[in-house]
Amino acid sequence: MKRFFKIDNAVRVLFIICISMFLGCTNEPDYKVIRQEVVDLHNKVMEDGEIASKNRLMLDTLSRIGLKAAQPSIDTITEQKNIAILIGKLNQVDEDMMKWMQDFEPDVEGKDNAAAVKYFKGEKIKIKKLDSQYKQILNESGIYLKKFNLMPPSHSMEHDHDQH
Numbered sequence: 001m002k003r004f005f006k007i008d009n010a011v012r013v014l015f016i017i018c019i020s021m022f023l024g025c026t027n028e029p030d031y032k033v034i035r036q037e038v039v040d041l042h043n044k045v046m047e048d049g050e051i052a053s054k055n056r057l058m059l060d061t062l063s064r065i066g067l068k069a070a071q072p073s074i075d076t077i078t079e080q081k082n083i084a085i086l087i088g089k090l091n092q093v094d095e096d097m098m099k100w101m102q103d104f105e106p107d108v109e110g111k112d113n114a115a116a117v118k119y120f121k122g123e124k125i126k127i128k129k130l131d132s133q134y135k136q137i138l139n140e141s142g143i144y145l146k147k148f149n150l151m152p153p154s155h156s157m158e159h160d161h162d163q164h
Helices: 002-026 031-070 076-103 113-147
Strands: none
Touching (some): 031 076
16 A cells, blocks of 8 residues: 555656646746847838838939939830839838837736737737838839849848748
């Protein structure tokens, strides 16, 4: 009977350890970790905003003074429309970014950890969408600028913010 009791205690200890490990694994992350991931991604996406501004400036300059000089046989009316579309897309993603920044609430006072984690995970999805929009329009505008031998900043088409 004593031997059974020792095994029973060992099983109990093992059971308690397993339960503790299981409970430790199911805990939600600290909201501060998720918030920092959002802020870090935001900072990287802001760099794309700077590149977007440079591309917009090059497109605007090309539209105003450089189309015929760059390619004398070009249909300037069509190219003016193409440039206007690209500038519009660049402006839209910048506006979307500004709106996100205005709406973003880094202070979650009054929320419990679970609510804060949920909020920041939602914000992470939003900033990743903005990142994707920037990637798309920077690529599109970069390809267009290359047609006229205007080189956008090199990292505008070779960046990856999907590290989080």
